[in-house]
Amino acid sequence: MLLTNGSLRLLFIAQALYWSCSLIGITLTSLVGASMAPVVELATLPLGLLMLGNLLSVHPLSMLMQRYGRRAGLCLGAVCGVAGGLLLAAGIYIDEFWVVAIAPVLIGTYQASAMYYRYAALETVEAGLKGRAAALVVGGGVLAAIIAPEIASTSRDFLPVPFAGAYIALAGMAAIGAVLMAILPDGGVPARTGSSRAVMAELLRRPIIRGAIAVSAAGHGIMILVMTATPLAMKYCGFDIDVSSNVIRWHLIGMFLPAFLAGPMIDRFGPRRVASLGALMLGVSVGFAVTGISVSAFLISSFLLGVGWNMMLLAGTSMLGEGHDATERGHAQSLMELGNSVTATVASLASGALIAGAGWNPVNYGVIPVLGFAMILMWRGAVARRAVLQTQA
Numbered sequence: 001m002l003l004t005n006g007s008l009r010l011l012f013i014a015q016a017l018y019w020s021c022s023l024i025g026i027t028l029t030s031l032v033g034a035s036m037a038p039v040v041e042l043a044t045l046p047l048g049l050l051m052l053g054n055l056l057s058v059h060p061l062s063m064l065m066q067r068y069g070r071r072a073g074l075c076l077g078a079v080c081g082v083a084g085g086l087l088l089a090a091g092i093y094i095d096e097f098w099v100v101a102i103a104p105v106l107i108g109t110y111q112a113s114a115m116y117y118r119y120a121a122l123e124t125v126e127a128g129l130k131g132r133a134a135a136l137v138v139g140g141g142v143l144a145a146i147i148a149p150e151i152a153s154t155s156r157d158f159l160p161v162p163f164a165g166a167y168i169a170l171a172g173m174a175a176i177g178a179v180l181m182a183i184l185p186d187g188g189v190p191a192r193t194g195s196s197r198a199v200m201a202e203l204l205r206r207p208i209i210r211g212a213i214a215v216s217a218a219g220h221g222i223m224i225l226v227m228t229a230t231p232l233a234m235k236y237c238g239f240d241i242d243v244s245s246n247v248i249r250w251h252l253i254g255m256f257l258p259a260f261l262a263g264p265m266i267d268r269f270g271p272r273r274v275a276s277l278g279a280l281m282l283g284v285s286v287g288f289a290v291t292g293i294s295v296s297a298f299l300i301s302s303f304l305l306g307v308g309w310n311m312m313l314l315a316g317t318s319m320l321g322e323g324h325d326a327t328e329r330g331h332a333q334s335l336m337e338l339g340n341s342v343t344a345t346v347a348s349l350a351s352g353a354l355i356a357g358a359g360w361n362p363v364n365y366g367v368i369p370v371l372g373f374a375m376i377l378m379w380r381g382a383v384a385r386r387a388v389l390q391t392q393a
Helices: 006-036 045-068 070-093 097-102 104-114 117-122 127-138 141-155 164-182 196-204 207-236 241-256 259-269 271-289 295-321 326-357 360-365 367-392
Strands: none
Touching: 006 045, 006 070, 006 097, 006 104, 006 117, 006 127, 006 141, 006 164, 006 207, 006 241, 045 070, 045 097, 045 104, 045 326, 070 097, 070 104, 070 117, 070 164, 097 104, 104 164, 117 127, 117 295, 127 259, 127 295, 141 164, 141 241, 196 207, 196 326, 207 241, 207 271, 207 295, 207 326, 207 360, 207 367, 241 295, 259 271, 259 295, 271 295, 271 360, 271 367, 295 326, 295 367, 326 360, 360 367
């Protein structure tokens, strides 16, 4: 599919570039925040405001793409990534914490736009290949897992002020992404529908939509919470940045490599079975995380955290498509990304305080009830969908 579908190739490469930028943020931004913050509780504020930028951008970007096509929204998001990376580098260079804290809001807009890459992939293939198409684009992150740690390590000391060079590299990769999105075919603009509020309210009344959003949001929020807390927890345990970078590298491999299996599994076995397997992986991740503070415990739990996220994100995306038509596309996708953004924002803002106040184990144990609630909503949606199909038959 990558060889024959030019749009998928562009989205695959753009995804690799985005996640390379994201890895720099994951690995370095909480550490930069910890070194510059006036109090320890503000260490994860920059990452929290990145998620807030994501939250504030997902709906406007979706409506922009609903009206003008994919190219406009995806290109705008990447340009914001360029601006955010340059501003953050400047904040580090002048040693101003509040600039470092606010600049990630723009990077959050880049993140919000990149989350629509997988939806753009769905529009390039026929129905029986949609799981594979979305998975291939998400799988572009495998390249990021391979190259991004080296970019972060090499560039962080490139300028006289530590870490500033890494964000210059982030801006450069976002600029390449903007060029790629500028040449992406739009794939058509769906017909206009009613007011956003009315359409979104109607979508939320459908159990299948609520279940799909719950699966995706739970997986994403859990991943952000634990992933953001991991470098801080490892720092408090005495591990240096190179060790935590390697753990994050394996986390990213877990996030993206399974996509090449999860996509075909969704097309063959259905998204709900794959989502359930993803929830199981997240539960096993918790089991490893609470066994101790060894490097191997951090590494294995982080890898499984990525695997569970991958399965739940792709399964939720596939389920969402079962509950809306083409005219509702932008609103439905906006609802899912709003759900992801809300949970990610809360998780990233809370992670620093939770690690400092409650500790590593309580953060992980809090994952279990969230997973249980998401699974209940998902299977209730499945029952409602089956009833509708039987009525139509």
